[in-house]
Every structure is written in C-alpha cells, then in structure tokens.
Amino acid sequence: MPRKLVDKATETAIVTADAHDPFTLLGLHRRGDGVLVIRVFDPRAEALTLLDAADDSPLVALAKVHPDGLFAAEVPGREAWFPYRLARTVGGETAVVEDPYRFPPWLGETDVYLIAEGTHQRPYERLGAHPTVYEGVPGVAFAVWAPNARRVSVVGDFNDWDGRVHMMRSRGGAGLWELFIPHLVAGALYKFEIRAADGSLLPLKFDPYGFYGEKRPANAAIVHGLTDFPWTDEGWIRAREAAAGGLDRPMSIYEVHLGSWARVPEDEHRFLSYDELGDRLVPYVRDLGFTHIELLPIHEHPFDGSWGYQPVGLYAPTSRFGDPSAFKRFIDRCHNAGIGVIIDWVPGHFPTDAHALGLFDGTHLYEHADPRKGRHMDWDTLIYNFGRIEVRNFLIANALYWIEQFHIDGLRVDAVASMLYLDYSRQDGEWIPNQHGGNENLEAIDFLKRLNELVYELGRGAMTIAEESTAWPMVSRPTYLGGLGFGYKWNMGWMHDTLEYFKKDPIHRRWHQNQLTFGLLYAFNENFILPLSHDEVVHGKGSLFGRMAGDRWQKFANLRAYYGFMWAHPGKQLLFMGGELGQEREWDEDQSLDWHLLEDPLNRGVKDLVGELNRLYVATPALYQQDFDPRGFEWIDGSDADNSVLSWIRWPRDGSAPIVCVANLTPQVLQGYRVGVPWPGAYHERLNTDDSRFGGSGVGNGPLVDSEPVEGHGRPHSLLLTLPPLATVWLQPVNP
Incomplete structure (x- = not known):
C-alpha cells in the first residue's frame, strides 16, 4: 500500500495553523524512508508543479491532498535537497514563484x-x-x-x-x-x-x-523598510555635533500639533500633508525667529483626541500627514531653514487597544503583569516593564532610531514623573515598594539613565528633555554625577507660578510678587526650559490670552509683558502654537488656529512682538549664554512689590553688553522711576512691549537714555525711566 504523502498530524497542524515550527512540515523534506517529499499550503492555487531552479524544468505535479489548499508530492529521482521553484496556476494563469519554506533563516x-x-x-x-x-x-x-x-x-x-x-x-x-x-x-x-x-x-x-x-x-x-533618503543637512548635523549639547546656545521652541496648526477648509477640513507643512509651517517658524520646532508625538496612534500620547506604532511616523519619506523631507527642510526638530517621545506607557502591545503573545510581554506596576491609573494605559531587557532594548533603540533614521535633534520625554515614582497617582495599597521599601521605580531610573547615556554618546549632538513635574534632584545632570542624564528639564513650577500671577488683578499683585521671584531661588539647579505648552491651553484652562487679567486691552498688554519677562528670564523658552497670535479661545485639536485674528492689530502686535523677541534673543548673548549659571543673572530689585516692578540684569559670559530688564506689572505709567545700572553712559531701549508697533500705548524712553551719577539700588549710576503700563523694557549700554 503506498505511503500517505501527508500524515494526519502534519495535515492537521498545517490546515489549522497550529505548527510551532512550520519549516519542519512545509517545503522539501526527506521522509523516514529516504524519499524526498514536497509539501505546500496555498489556498489560492489551482495547481502546483515542482521545478528545478537550475533551469525551471518540471519535476513533478503536486497532488491536492486537502481541500483547503494543502499540496504534496514525492520527488522522483532526487535524494538530497536542491534549490527549487514552483509553477503556480491561479485563475487559469500559470507563473513561476518561490516557496517561502525553501529559504534558510534570515536572522544571523x-x-x-x-x-x-x-x-x-x-x-x-x-x-x-x-x-x-x-x-x-x-x-x-x-x-x-x-x-x-x-x-x-x-x-x-x-x-x-x-x-x-x-x-x-x-x-x-x-x-x-x-x-x-x-x-x-x-x-x-x-x-x-x-x-x-x-x-x-x-x-x-x-x-x-x-x-x-x-x-x-x-x-x-x-511594508516600508529602512529606505535610503537623499539628506541635504549634513552641515546642520555637524554643527549640532560641534555644539556639544548647546547649553550656551539660543533655543526658542515653537511647540506644534501638526493636525491643528492649520487645516484645508475647502477640502473637507483635511490635514496638511508633511510636504504642505514644509511649504507653510517651516517658513512661518523661520520668519518668527524660533530656533526649534517641537512636535507633539508623531508616532502612529489610533485616537486623535490623545494628541499622539497613546502611541501604538512607536517606530512609525503617523500616516495622517504622509509616509515616512515625506516626514524626512519635512525635517530636511527644517534643517535647511536653520530650525531644529524635537519630538515628544512617549516611553512611559501605551494604550490598551487590542492591536497594540498589550498581551502581545498572550502574556504580559511588554507590560508588567501586576496592575500595581503595569497600569497607569490616570490614563488607563499600560506601563512598560522597564526591568525586562528586551523591552528596554526596544525603547532605547527607538530613541536612536528617530535620531539616526530621521535626523531628529531632540527627544522631549513625556511624563517622566509617572515613570520615576511607583506610587504616582496611586493610593495606599495600590502600589508595590521597591526592594528597599521606597517609592522610587529603580528599573525606570536605570532605564532613563542608560537612555540618556546612549543618546549623548551616539546621537551626534542630539539632546533629551524631561517633562518632569516634581522636585526629583539632578534630572538634567550627568549620570556620572548621580543625575538622570537629561540635557534639559521643563520648569513646571515657574510656569504654574507665573501664570497664577498674571491671572491676578494688578491691584492684588503686590501681595504675590514672590510668584515671579521664587523661581530664581532654584533656577540654576537644573537646565530649565520655561514651558508655556499645550497643557496650559486645554481642559477648561482657557487660552493664555484668556488667563490674563483685565479688559481686552489689558489682557493683550499683560500677555506682551509676560513674554518680555519670559524671554529675559534664565532658561530656554517654549511657546505652544497660537500663543504668538494671542489666540483667544482654548486649543481644540479638531480645529485650525484662528488665523483670522491677525486682522486685528492687537493680535498682529503679539505676533510681531514674538518675532522681535526671538530676533533680539538670538542676537544678544547675554540672554542665552549663561542661562544655567548664576553669574548670568543679577537682581537689581526684585522686592518693589508695592509698585509691582521687577528689575534685573542678564550678563553674557565675557561680562560685556549686559541687558537691563525692567517690568512694570501695573496699568499705571510710572514716571521718574530710578533704576541702578552696572555702568555709566547711554542706554539703548532694545525692547518695549508697550511699543505701538505691538499694539501698546507707545509710552517709552526714546531711543537713548543717559545714566546719571545718582545712587540707585546700591549702584553709583542709575537711569531715570518712564515705565510704560503692563510692560517689560530691555535696555543695553550703547558703549559697554
């Protein structure tokens, strides 16, 4: 009796897709009796013939041994394995094809x-x-x-x-x-x-x-693969590498949600593509003078309302705006326009969508099995198992992937606080202490340190930024000194305090001067970025404009004064899109920014001010060279709470050409206000946020103010100034 071509166990394993190692069942094999047997599963095929790959000569027609599409045949006249192909007939047409099960392992x-x-x-x-x-x-x-x-x-x-x-x-x-x-x-x-x-x-x-x-x-x-791309930004990358972290370089960041910066209303309100964003967003940011764009998460994500912070495809730039090559073109255009690109990166958690990483192989593979460590209570998402070496490798390689494959200049790491603390947003009994009994997530800490070490070792000058909202020490200090190794940290305390101050009616501000000065007590403990981010204009908080105190004119004046204060404060700065327009409504990810507001001179004045702030900032080393060194900042008087006036000096590294900054945060013009200055001579009013060009009342000090040999604030020389209402003024010695 002839032997069956396929035994029952093999047939069942193939047709029910229950073969742990199908290469032992499919393809060309020597049977126990020494006969070569070919087995192929192909539900679409009507007929299959085995061919000798040397000349595509037919050797044997395969019999269909199962109606679902399992074919098999004994191979006559052959004793050893040989290269082969198949003649495959579908719909009456025959083509020569390869069998996946004839190839050796691909992974070395x-x-x-x-x-x-x-x-x-x-x-x-x-x-x-x-x-x-x-x-x-x-x-x-x-x-x-x-x-x-x-x-x-x-x-x-x-x-x-x-x-x-x-x-x-x-x-x-x-x-x-x-x-x-x-x-x-x-x-x-x-x-x-x-x-x-x-x-x-x-x-x-x-x-x-x-x-x-x-x-x-x-x-x-x-299917896309790692395609070659004709980058034209090697000069940019080399300059970034030479800057060695850029702490003493200007950095003014425009934060963008690509899906709502602008839409195309005449085409069903669709998104702009990466290429269209290159045409419109890149020159817009360049003309405003920002040095960097920061993109809300660009990873593929299923839910628009998550803004990208619940990613499924950590290696895939979202297809909402085009394919990966189009995203590379966008970045290349940014670099050629002199703009760096930072992406928000989300290694802390991932969504529970069925097609995502959760229970990936039927077990808690990427996430912790215990929900006390594996589930984020605020967002109902899953937390990566940072103690598993394969998961750490997946995440760290992803960071390097964006830097190497897409030439990203920086990663702003999202929700770092939720990674550092085992009890983050958890009640007693909802978390597990570490082996020392503490609430520190030692595995996440080790992961973050290693991440930063490798980015700064291999990233050719790329940087990392921590969104970290607690008092965790040394976030932006090197790991060899005991820090987490980030390049920068968001200053959430500064943001909260200063916004609270500007919400207050000026009549009450004298009691809250500390909300503007307290940040200088810790300003040099970390490499801070001052963030007016997307988080401050959502969830019922209103817009930045809407949070300012006063009537409409005063709101604009407060916003302008706030920006003047921010750009002259130690630290780099970040502004979310719309802030430069004086956007009046809260941000909505489903709508474009309100570009029509620029028809109003007050809104247009805010945009013009932001452009001027960036232009002066980049051109003035005193405003950026020593952001993280206390020698770069000096109070003239931070205690004049009765007048709600602050005055301070920003110093460059070489001690020349300082900037004297004075902010009057009341709606009253203060005449004859004396400010002590470091040197005698004429001072040029470099910036006045009350300038009529920006929608202000035009009160100021003229192009030049001469110092007087009159003591002021403990200094032998002083300026007698007119302080415009709700305004910040910058002055600089003409002949330092």
Missing part, C-alpha cells in the same frame, strides 16, 4: 544572540518588515519577538489575512519568529496573527517595529 546568529541579550543597538534593522533581496530573490523579510507564542503568522492583503499561509519559523529560546516572503513588495498591508500558548487566537497585532501604518481608523502596518 549574532543578531539573534544580541536581541535575546537585549544589547542590539539597532534591532529595528532586523526586526519588523524589510524589503530585501535574499539569496538573489526579491521579497520581504519579517521578524518579531513573541517568546511565549505557540505559533506566529504574517497575515495581510497578500494572503487574504489567512494565518495558515505564512506561518513563521521559530528561532528557539530567543523567542524570535521570522519568515522571508518572496515576491512581496513595499506597500503591502500586514499584521501578526499569534496563537497563544494555550491555543487561543489573539487579536491581530500591529508590528512593534512597523515603520509605517494605515491611517486611522484602519490599523494594519504597511
């Missing part, structure tokens, strides 16, 4: 070892989906980490989303799965179908290393 042993060890610096070069030519055949190589899976398949529009067709090879103890699919090309849609250890099928999963995804609400990954 070194890659497998380093990925398993969690030390592969660029695992994204091997994991994910990569168009390639393998053994002379074009196709796509897929690889994914799912150590507890019973079976993993690549499914997509190329195989009718059928998990039986492209079951992946298991790489054993490393927990990796791989498959080279010949003939497949970039643009194909795909996901991973995973059977858990208990045999259950999981929801189809987005590729953790997917480089491109469908536009929501669809959520498949798109």
Whole structure:
C-alpha cells in the first residue's frame, strides 16, 4: 500500500495553523524512508508543479491532498535537497514563484544572540518588515519577538489575512519568529496573527517595529523598510555635533500639533500633508525667529483626541500627514531653514487597544503583569516593564532610531514623573515598594539613565528633555554625577507660578510678587526650559490670552509683558502654537488656529512682538549664554512689590553688553522711576512691549537714555525711566 504523502498530524497542524515550527512540515523534506517529499499550503492555487531552479524544468505535479489548499508530492529521482521553484496556476494563469519554506533563516546568529541579550543597538534593522533581496530573490523579510507564542503568522492583503499561509519559523529560546516572503513588495498591508500558548487566537497585532501604518481608523502596518533618503543637512548635523549639547546656545521652541496648526477648509477640513507643512509651517517658524520646532508625538496612534500620547506604532511616523519619506523631507527642510526638530517621545506607557502591545503573545510581554506596576491609573494605559531587557532594548533603540533614521535633534520625554515614582497617582495599597521599601521605580531610573547615556554618546549632538513635574534632584545632570542624564528639564513650577500671577488683578499683585521671584531661588539647579505648552491651553484652562487679567486691552498688554519677562528670564523658552497670535479661545485639536485674528492689530502686535523677541534673543548673548549659571543673572530689585516692578540684569559670559530688564506689572505709567545700572553712559531701549508697533500705548524712553551719577539700588549710576503700563523694557549700554 503506498505511503500517505501527508500524515494526519502534519495535515492537521498545517490546515489549522497550529505548527510551532512550520519549516519542519512545509517545503522539501526527506521522509523516514529516504524519499524526498514536497509539501505546500496555498489556498489560492489551482495547481502546483515542482521545478528545478537550475533551469525551471518540471519535476513533478503536486497532488491536492486537502481541500483547503494543502499540496504534496514525492520527488522522483532526487535524494538530497536542491534549490527549487514552483509553477503556480491561479485563475487559469500559470507563473513561476518561490516557496517561502525553501529559504534558510534570515536572522544571523549574532543578531539573534544580541536581541535575546537585549544589547542590539539597532534591532529595528532586523526586526519588523524589510524589503530585501535574499539569496538573489526579491521579497520581504519579517521578524518579531513573541517568546511565549505557540505559533506566529504574517497575515495581510497578500494572503487574504489567512494565518495558515505564512506561518513563521521559530528561532528557539530567543523567542524570535521570522519568515522571508518572496515576491512581496513595499506597500503591502500586514499584521501578526499569534496563537497563544494555550491555543487561543489573539487579536491581530500591529508590528512593534512597523515603520509605517494605515491611517486611522484602519490599523494594519504597511511594508516600508529602512529606505535610503537623499539628506541635504549634513552641515546642520555637524554643527549640532560641534555644539556639544548647546547649553550656551539660543533655543526658542515653537511647540506644534501638526493636525491643528492649520487645516484645508475647502477640502473637507483635511490635514496638511508633511510636504504642505514644509511649504507653510517651516517658513512661518523661520520668519518668527524660533530656533526649534517641537512636535507633539508623531508616532502612529489610533485616537486623535490623545494628541499622539497613546502611541501604538512607536517606530512609525503617523500616516495622517504622509509616509515616512515625506516626514524626512519635512525635517530636511527644517534643517535647511536653520530650525531644529524635537519630538515628544512617549516611553512611559501605551494604550490598551487590542492591536497594540498589550498581551502581545498572550502574556504580559511588554507590560508588567501586576496592575500595581503595569497600569497607569490616570490614563488607563499600560506601563512598560522597564526591568525586562528586551523591552528596554526596544525603547532605547527607538530613541536612536528617530535620531539616526530621521535626523531628529531632540527627544522631549513625556511624563517622566509617572515613570520615576511607583506610587504616582496611586493610593495606599495600590502600589508595590521597591526592594528597599521606597517609592522610587529603580528599573525606570536605570532605564532613563542608560537612555540618556546612549543618546549623548551616539546621537551626534542630539539632546533629551524631561517633562518632569516634581522636585526629583539632578534630572538634567550627568549620570556620572548621580543625575538622570537629561540635557534639559521643563520648569513646571515657574510656569504654574507665573501664570497664577498674571491671572491676578494688578491691584492684588503686590501681595504675590514672590510668584515671579521664587523661581530664581532654584533656577540654576537644573537646565530649565520655561514651558508655556499645550497643557496650559486645554481642559477648561482657557487660552493664555484668556488667563490674563483685565479688559481686552489689558489682557493683550499683560500677555506682551509676560513674554518680555519670559524671554529675559534664565532658561530656554517654549511657546505652544497660537500663543504668538494671542489666540483667544482654548486649543481644540479638531480645529485650525484662528488665523483670522491677525486682522486685528492687537493680535498682529503679539505676533510681531514674538518675532522681535526671538530676533533680539538670538542676537544678544547675554540672554542665552549663561542661562544655567548664576553669574548670568543679577537682581537689581526684585522686592518693589508695592509698585509691582521687577528689575534685573542678564550678563553674557565675557561680562560685556549686559541687558537691563525692567517690568512694570501695573496699568499705571510710572514716571521718574530710578533704576541702578552696572555702568555709566547711554542706554539703548532694545525692547518695549508697550511699543505701538505691538499694539501698546507707545509710552517709552526714546531711543537713548543717559545714566546719571545718582545712587540707585546700591549702584553709583542709575537711569531715570518712564515705565510704560503692563510692560517689560530691555535696555543695553550703547558703549559697554
């Protein structure tokens, strides 16, 4: 009796997609009796013939041994494995194709070892989906980490989303799965179908290393790969590298949500594309004089209302605005316009969407199993397991990916406080102390330190910024000194105090002068960025304009004075889009900024002021060279609370050309106000936020003010000034 071509166990494993290692079942194999047998599963095929790859001569027609599409045949006249192809007939048409199960492993042993060890610096070069030519055949190589899976398949529009067709090879103890699919090309849609250890099928999963995804609400990954790009910004990158962190360089950041900066109302209110943003946003930011753009998270995310802070595709720039190459073009244009690009980066948590990382292989693979460490209480999201080496490797490699592949200049790390504390937003009994009994998340701390070390070692001058809202010490100090290693930290305390001050009626401000001066007690403890960010214009807080005290004119005057105070304060500065317009309503991610406001001279005046602030700031070393050195700041008088006046000096590194700053935060013009100055001579009024050019009343001191040999604030020389209402004035010696 002739032996069956396929035994029942093999047949069942193939047609039910329950083969842990399909390469032992499919393809060309020597049977126990020494006979070569070919097995192929192809539900679309009407007929298959085995061909000798040397000359495509036919060897044997395969029999269909199962109605679902399992074909098999004994190979006559052959004793050893040989290269082969298949003649495949579909719809009456026959074509020569390759069998995925004839190819050897794609992942090299070194890659497998380093990925398993969690030390592969660029695992994204091997994991994910990569168009390639393998053994002379074009196709796509897929690889994914799912150590507890019973079976993993690549499914997509190329195989009718059928998990039986492209079951992946298991790489054993490393927990990796791989498959080279010949003939497949970039643009194909795909996901991973995973059977858990208990045999259950999981929801189809987005590729953790997917480089491109469908536009929501669809959520498949798109084969894209690491494509070459004709960058033209090498001069920019070299200059960034030479700046060695840029602490003594000007940095004025324009924070942007790409989906609502501007829309196209005549085309169904659609988003601008990356290329259109390059045409419009880049020159706009350049003309306003900002040195950097900071983008709210650009990672692929399913829900617009999360603003990108609940990402699914950490390696995929969102397809809302175009493909990855278009995003690279946008960055290249920024650099060629002299603008750096910072992205908000979210390594702290991820959403619970079924296609995301949660329970990726049926187990808590990327997240902690215990919800006391693995679930974020405020956002109902999952927290990465920072103690797992493969997860740390995934995240740190992602940081380097954005810097190396997209030439990103900086990562602003989101929600650092929620990572540092085990009891963050948790009540007693809802968190687990560390091994020392404390509330510090030691695994997250170690992760953040290593992240920063590698970014500053390998990032060619790229920087990291911490959004950290607590008093955790040394956030922006090197790890070798005991710090977390960030380059900068957002100064949330300064933001909160100063906004509270400017909300107050000027008649009450004399009692709250400390809200403007307290920040100088700790201003040099960290490398601070002063953030007027998106978080301050949402959730019922109103706009910056709306939070200012007074009538309409006074609100604008307060806002202008606030900006003048901010740009002259130690620290770099960040302003969320719309702040430069005097946007009057709260930010809405579903609407464009109110560009029509620029028809009003008061709104236009705010925009003109922001441009002037940036122009003067970049041209004035006193305002940026010593932001993080107490020698760069000196009070003249921070205690004149009765008049709500502050005066101070900003010093450059060489001690020349200081800036004298005076802020009158009452609506009264103060005549004959004496301010002690460092040197005698004439002083030029460099900036006056009450200038009529900016919508002010035009009160000022003329182009020059001569000092008098009259003691003021303990100094032998002073200026007798007219202080305009609700305004900040900058003065500089003409001949320092």
